[in-house]
Amino acid sequence: MKILELQDVKKTYRSRGIETQALKGVNFSVDEGEFIAIMGESGSGKTTLLxxxxxxxxxxSGSIILEGQNLAHLKEKDITAFRRNELGFVFQTFNLLDQFTNRDNIYLPLVLSGVRAEEMKSRLAEIQDQLMIGDFVDKYPYEISGGQKQRIATARAIITKPALLLADEPTGSLDSASADAIMRLFTRINENAQTILMVTHSLRSASYARRVLFIKDGIVFHELYRGEEDQEAFMERIHQAQTVLRKKVLA
Known part of the structure; x- marks a missing residue:
């Protein structure tokens, strides 16, 4: 079942009389339970798309439909609640509040939605072991490592049970070991039916996804499906595709 559909999506920025077309007509859909990575050079439009x-x-122009809701039709007063209830976010810089414990950081979107304390505890209990955060959930963000911070940020993103998890360079601030640990975590989350859309520059991180979309010059230029390949084989195929795309840019 389609959970997200983009139809001829264009985005033009205007500044001081100059127009810049960041997206020139993006079309793709995301099925429920997919794990998709979006790749592209800087300025390709992938961050704009996210x-x-x-x-x-x-x-x-164009339309973005999430869970049957055309996002353009959302009223301004409803956007924040829609974002909080339907979307989960994982950022490169974690965006944790140091004055709160990790537990309170995780609870924050539920507090803003008025969820009862017992329900918050129950939801955290459902994901705590999966994310392996029990040993530091009651510490503060400044007391833990970058990889542990990203686990807390991921818990905060999925505790609302979002329709779609959006990740913007989730391994960009991590060393290679921590990055692999986070991507294995994303794989487990995806195997539990969480739909994930991730922007990344990292070949290795992208190879954990089931499908890779390549954005170039504001359009979806190419895509790869992982199929039955192992991660290493898929990573090599992603690398080959990137090489071909760069050659076409230079030609």
Whole structure:
């Protein structure tokens, strides 16, 4: 079942009389339970695309439909609640509040939604072992490592049971060992039916996904499906595709 559909999505920015077309007509859909990585050079439009899906910006034209809801039809007063209830976010910089314990950071979106304390405890109990955060859930963010912070940020993102988890360079601030640990975590989350859309520059991180979309010059230029390949074989195929795309840019 399609959970997300983008139809001829375009985005043009205007500044001082100059127009920049960041997206030139993006079309793709995401099925429930998919794990998709979006790759592209800097300036290709991938971050713009993620911001549009995240309802942080609006397309110039085209439509983005999430769970049957055309995001352009959301009223301003409803956007924040929609974002909090339907979307989970994992950022490169974690975005944790140091004055709160890790537990309170995880609870924050539920507090804002008025969820009862017992329900919050129950939801955390459902994911705590899976995310392996029990040993540091009651510490503060400044007391734990970058990899542990990203686990807390991931817990905060999925505790609301979002329709779609959006990840923006989730391993960009981590060493290679911590990055692999986070991507294995994402794989487990995805295997539990969480739909994931991730922007990344990392070949290795992208190889954990089941499908990779390549954005170039504001369009979806190419895509790869992992199929039955192991991660290493898929990573090599992603690398080959990137090499071909770069050659076409230079030609």
């Amino acid at each position: 911001n549009l899906v995240a309802t942080l910006d609006q397309p110039t």
